[in-house]
Amino acid sequence: DAGITQSPRHKVTETGTPVTLRCHQTENHRYMYWYRQDPGHGLRLIHYSYGVKDTDKGEVSDGYSVSRSKTEDFLLTLESATSSQTSVYFCAISESGGASNYGYTFGSGTRLTVV
């Protein structure tokens, strides 16, 4: 399996609390992504990173922030969790932005429930 791990795997949190999800890779890939998956919506991009300290917003970035201080770690933070952020969150990595035969490799996901 590719070296990508997400933590925690499951989390229940209360509305209004901050939450940080971690994505860790051992592949030294340049590109990292955070997606959320909700019924009826497929996967939607939250934020992505194309290098250390280089990040950009995706289509559903409101309420989320990210940080990448090291190549191997990409953190997703919900500043003040809301029930609409209950979802399954996937991290993905790519060596060359996906524009190659290497494609994307996904982590196993984090199931977040905001109560």
Next chain:
Amino acid sequence: GIQVEQSPPDLILQEGANSTLRCNFSDSVNNLQWFHQNPWGQLINLFYIPSGTKQNGRLSATTVATERYSLLYISSSQTTDSGVYFCAVDLNSNSGYALNFGKGTSLLVTP
């Protein structure tokens, strides 16, 4: 951004049957990938195929870039093929860095 539409949304097959899944996209793409999400939620990359044809065992894919569609063929389906199949393309025409996913085709293969 580039829009992605997949069809059919749901598909039920008997083991051994063949199927074709379709992905239409709204603009020219530099990147198109097919993924399979198994019933346990794991996402696996099947093909990187912005154009042309590729085959991997019982699966093959064809992208006709000039007509803006891609097809995923599953032959002699098995119960382990069940899950959701996603097509994904460049998020927008200016960036090949991130992918925009379609809503998927949910496939159930029955014994």
